[in-house]
Amino acid sequence: MADNKKRVLVLFAHPSQRRSEVNSPLFKVAQSVEGVTTVDLYGEYPDYHINIDLEQKRLLEHDVVIFQFPLYWYSTPSILKEWQDLVLEYGFAYGSDGIALCGKQFLCAITAGGMEGAYKADGFNQFKIRDLLSPLEQMANLTGMKYLAPFALFGSRTAIEDNKVDRHVAAYELLLKAFVDGNVDLDAAASREKITVATIGHVLKEGES
Template sequence: MTDENIIESNVESTKKSKKVLVLFAHPSQNRSEVNVPLFHEAKMNKHVTAVDLYAEYPDFNIDIEREQQRLIDHDVVVFMFPLYWYSTPSILKEWQDLVLEYGFAYGQDGTALKDKLFLCALSAGGKEEAYQTDSYNYYTIRQLLQPLEQMAQVTHMTYIAPFAIFGSRTAREEHRVVEHRGKWTTLLNKLTTNTLNLEKAMRIENLADLCTSQGE
C-alpha cells in the first residue's frame, strides 16, 4: 500500500467514526446491578464521552451552555437510565427542559441537533413479557418511550430503537451481567464505527436483539 493509499484509508476511517455522548442518570447507583457496569463500559471506549449527570449536577444546577456544546460535539446522543414509573429519572427531564432550548434544538434556527442519532439505553426491573400490550404493563417499551421519540422528532434527530435490558433486579443472581455488558459493548462499537444497520435499528423493538443477530 502506498503512502497515498494509507492516507486515504485513514481519512475514510475518520469519516466513518462517530462520537457518542452517553448521558447517564441513576439516582441510586449503590443499588444498580446493570446500569453502573454498563456506564463503566462506556467510559472505556475512547470514542465515547460518558457523563454521570447526578454526579456533575447534584444540585440540579445544569450548565446549559456546557451541555449544549457537548451535544454539538457529538454525533450520537444516548440517554442511559433505569426506567422509573415508565419514564426517566428526574434529572433527565430537567436536562431536557433546560438544555433543549428554542432556537438551539428546535424552532426557528434551532437545528443544532439535526441528523444526530438518538437512543435510550435503559433497564427495567420487570421481565420482558410484562412489557407487552396484553400483559401487566399494557405497553411495550417503545410505546412507553414515545415522548422521547417525539422529542427526537421535534429536535430533528434520528430516533432508533432503545437498548433495553429486562429483569435488571435479578441480573446478578441470574448471572446475566456479563451478557448485558457484551451486548452493550457490541452496540457501542457499532455506533462509534458507524456500522450499525440503521434501517433495522429504526424498526426493531429492542437494539439488544440486533446486537446478537447473525451477520450484524
C-alpha cells in the same frame, strides 16, 4: 480519530448508583470505549444546576446521543427531564432556527425491573417498552434526530442471579463500538420495538457482530 468515526455521547442518569447492579457496570464499560464521551448527570449536577452552555456544546460535538438510565415509573429519572427542559431550548434544538441536533442519532439504553413479557398490550404493564418511551421518541423527532429502538435489559432486579449482567454489558460495549465505527444499521435499529442481547445482531452491519 479518523474522519469516518462517529462521536458518541452517553448521558447517564441513576440517582442511586451505589445500589445499581446493572447500570454501574454498563456505564463503566461505556467509559472504556474509545470515541465515547460519558457524563454522569447526577455526579456532575448534584444540585440540578445544569450548565446549559456546556451541555449544548457537548451535543454539538457528538453524532450519537444516548440516554442511559433505569426505567423509573415508566419514564426517566428526574434529572433527565430537567436536562431536556433546560438544554433543548427553542432556537437551539427546535423552532425555525433550532437545527443544532438535526441529523444526529438518538437512543435510550435502559434497564427495566419487569420481565420482558410484562411490556406488551396484554402484559402486566399494558404497553410495549417503545410505546412507554414515546415522549423521548417525539423529542428526537421534533429536534431532527433519528430515533433508534431502545437497547433494553428486562428483569434487572434478578439480573445477577439470572446471569444476565455480563452478557448485557458485553453487548452494550459491542453496540457502542459499532456506533463509533459507523457499523449500526440505522434503518434496522429504527424499525424495531427494542434491541436486546438476543437481537443485537439484527442491527449491526455484517461483520460487526
